[in-house]
Amino acid sequence: MSEPEGVRPGARAGAGARAGAEARTGTAGTGGATGTGPGRLLVAVYAVFALAAGARAGVQIGTKFSDAPLAYTLSALAAAVYVLATVALARGGRTSFRLAVAACSVELAGVLVVGTLSLVDSAAFPDETVWSGYGRGYGFVPLVLPVVGLLWLRRTARSGGGTLAGDGRPAGGG
């Protein structure tokens, strides 16, 4: 882990403690940062979807963008949201927590809006995206995932772990 020179003690302790808290709650198994315990499963599923959506968007935009610019742009947006959610959930800490909430909310809105539009106005969506038909091409996991993500974030916030624990503890790692 490389530390920039002349970094303020407070900032350094915060970053270090966050990594330390993650490692510590890893052994405890529950609570704590969003990327440990059951959250690790959530991050794993998110990572798979980040990969799936990203690869799909890359192929679509790289090979036939002009066929359906709207659908493919949405594909890329979905991929970006999944990547953001994966990273934010995996990292934990206060800023990441907010990012994760935002990403999951955008994702939920996206799957609902795009899912509805793809059924109502199928002409605008000639090709599938991860969010088409509420994610039916992916076993409706894209619909369930943001809900589970938001519930998990709420639970970690309540247990006092994820959001604040890292900042209060002395530097254990880093």
Add this chain to the structure above:
Amino acid sequence: MTTVLATAIIVVALLAAAHALVTALRDRPMGVDHLVVLGVLEVLLVAQAVVGFVKLADDQGPRSPATFVGYLLAVLLIPAAGAGWGLLERSRYGPGVLVVACLAVAVMIVRMNQIWSGTGV
């Protein structure tokens, strides 16, 4: 794609998922045995990538192979990433990650078969 290899990968992936699931249900962390199984899976996936590219070069397979190549390469990342992410967690959720990873591999192989044969694209 060769049916034999694809079937072998799916079987190994499902067995690995079941093995990891049992470990998770028994509340144990990941062990060396999981890494060995993932290693076998990864070797099979590399073999599939080689066979896949040879066959594509020989003009077999789907007409626009971009998606297929994407799967062929992306699936290689899954066991390695799953192992790394699972090892960080010294609880039952470590093998839990492997369940997700192995099931993802199995689903991706099924999807690759569909793309290869031109059905369900």
